[in-house]
Amino acid sequence: TSAGSTVEDAPATRFARRARAVIPGGVNSGQRSVPGLTDLVITRADGARFWDADGREFVDYHAAFGPPLLGHNDPEVAAAVAEAGRHADLCGVGVTPGEVELAETLAELVPSVEKVLLTSTGSEATFHALRVARAATGRRLVVKFQGCYHGWHDSVSLNVISAADRVGGKDPISTGILPEVLDATLVLPFNDVTAVRRTFAEHGADIAAVIVEPVPHNVGCLLPEQDFLQALRDETTRHGAVLVFDEVITGFRHALGGWQSISGITPDLTTMGKAIANGYPVGAIGGRADLMDLFSTRPGAPAFFAGTYNGHPAVVAAALATLAKLRREPVHEHVFALGDRIRAGLAEVFAELGVPSVVTGYGSVFVSYFMTGGVPRGYDDLLRNDVSMFVGYRRRLIGHGVFELPLNLKRSHVSYAHTEADADRLVEATRAAVKETLAS
Numbered sequence: 469t470s471a472g473s474t475v476e477d478a479p480a481t482r483f484a485r486r487a488r489a490v491i492p493g494g495v496n497s498g499q500r501s502v503p504g505l506t507d508l509v510i511t512r513a514d515g516a517r518f519w520d521a522d523g524r525e526f527v528d529y530h531a532a533f534g535p536p537l538l539g540h541n542d543p544e545v546a547a548a549v550a551e552a553g554r555h556a557d558l559c560g561v562g563v564t565p566g567e568v569e570l571a572e573t574l575a576e577l578v579p580s581v582e583k584v585l586l587t588s589t590g591s592e593a594t595f596h597a598l599r600v601a602r603a604a605t606g607r608r609l610v611v612k613f614q615g616c617y618h619g620w621h622d623s624v625s626l627n628v629i630s631a632a633d634r635v636g637g638k639d640p641i642s643t644g645i646l647p648e649v650l651d652a653t654l655v656l657p658f659n660d661v662t663a664v665r666r667t668f669a670e671h672g673a674d675i676a677a678v679i680v681e682p683v684p685h686n687v688g689c690l691l692p693e694q695d696f697l698q699a700l701r702d703e704t705t706r707h708g709a710v711l712v713f714d715e716v717i718t719g720f721r722h723a724l725g726g727w728q729s730i731s732g733i734t735p736d737l738t739t740m741g742k743a744i745a746n747g748y749p750v751g752a753i754g755g756r757a758d759l760m761d762l763f764s765t766r767p768g769a770p771a772f773f774a775g776t777y778n779g780h781p782a783v784v785a786a787a788l789a790t791l792a793k794l795r796r797e798p799v800h801e802h803v804f805a806l807g808d809r810i811r812a813g814l815a816e817v818f819a820e821l822g823v824p825s826v827v828t829g830y831g832s833v834f835v836s837y838f839m840t841g842g843v844p845r846g847y848d849d850l851l852r853n854d855v856s857m858f859v860g861y862r863r864r865l866i867g868h869g870v871f872e873l874p875l876n877l878k879r880s881h882v883s884y885a886h887t888e889a890d891a892d893r894l895v896e897a898t899r900a901a902v903k904e905t906l907a908s
């Protein structure tokens with residue numbers, strides 16, 4: 469157009485249109501595209517904020533689903549990555565000093581980790597955890613829990629956020645998965661000790677692994693009851709199955725040693741990712757040396773493990789810089805205090821406006837459900853969440869320059885870069901956004 473500026477001229481709109489023409493759905497990962505928010509084109513992220521192609525600024529509580537615990541573009545992490553790039557990209561043979569240092573650091577920090585392997589994503593880590601569990605046990609079945617997400621591969625691509633009528637059955641998140649694979653995954657309710665004991669009584673000799681998010685953050689936040697995690701530990705030990713804690717979210721974010729260091733319950737294998745490298749593509753699988761040693765680095769070993777980009781120097785440098793800063797600075801103190809301030813502020817606003825809510829989370833993770841009946845114990849409880857309020861409130865928050873992903877049951881994150889003023893801004897924006905939602 470030549471004369472005058474129209475909405476169509478906005479750079480974000482133009483990029484988004486180009487994206488939709490060549491990228492299916494216009495984005496490169498599920499749930500990056502939000503209904504009603506089709507023209508979100510991001511050009512910059514720094515500290516607690518990101519900016520879009522139209523120059524709009526957002527206080528970011530989405531945090532890319534969790535990696536940037538230190539905040540976006542942390543100067544120490546950025547410098548370490550730049551420095552790594554001056555020395556080497558990738559040789560794909562042998563090992564680098566950084567990989568050794570990172571493996572030693574992970575083994576030192578995470579109680580279950582005696583040996584560890586790096587991947588590029590969390591999905592690869594959980595994939596390999598289940599593969600090696602099957603290799604070690606010679607068994608077929610895997611147990612997961614409704615509401616837990618462990619990545620995109622077939623054995624775990626079921627029963628994450630299920631509609632009420634799909635809870636209790638198999639609910640794949642994709643077509644194209646072999647029915648035999650779905651058959652080999654048993655799905656149980658979280659925090660249900662009886663279901664765990666019953667399943668092991670029936671199928672114990674066939675269960676290779678139990679995989680669990682110790683805190684299921686892929687549905688916001690369900691806090692684990694201690695006797696539940698203990699039952700997982702006891703039953704897997706008794707029946708010779710492998711217990712996998714998927715600490716891709718909880719690891720490093722909730723404590724340097726993960727939820728296993730908080731609960732005192734040590735799994736056989738741990739999968740990690742996200743906050744290890746503050747936004748660079750990383751995953752890791754670690755655990756008992758006898759299990760980890762089954763992975764092949766030579767032909768003929770029982771379990772095969774590979775990945776062209778595993779232990780990439782830039783990623784390893786990002787991880788070492790991130791972990792060094794997490795150990796040196798009061799990061800957890802800061803994000804836990806801000807998390808508490810936000811949870812208290814939000815609960816006060818919802819109460820003041822007469823909106824039934826449960827504001828929960830742990831440390832730096834927070835989520836506001838709109839429901840009565842107290843803190844949810846399991847996925848069934850989350851079916852009471854008022855989805856239109858949950859999504860509508862967050863959609864309107866964005867209009868106030870504060871970003872929480874407007875999709876049902878998504879958690880939000882505080883980083884070391886967020887300030888008390890940012891927290892208070894969220895609380896004030898919430899007051900306005902909830903009033904707008906109620907009025908709509």
Ligand code: PMP
Nearest residue numbers: 589590591617618619714716717
């Ligand atoms: N496990 C958990 C608990 C996760 O939250 C995720 C990602 N959201 C994954 C595994 C998969 O990680 P990635 O997306 O890096 O493959």
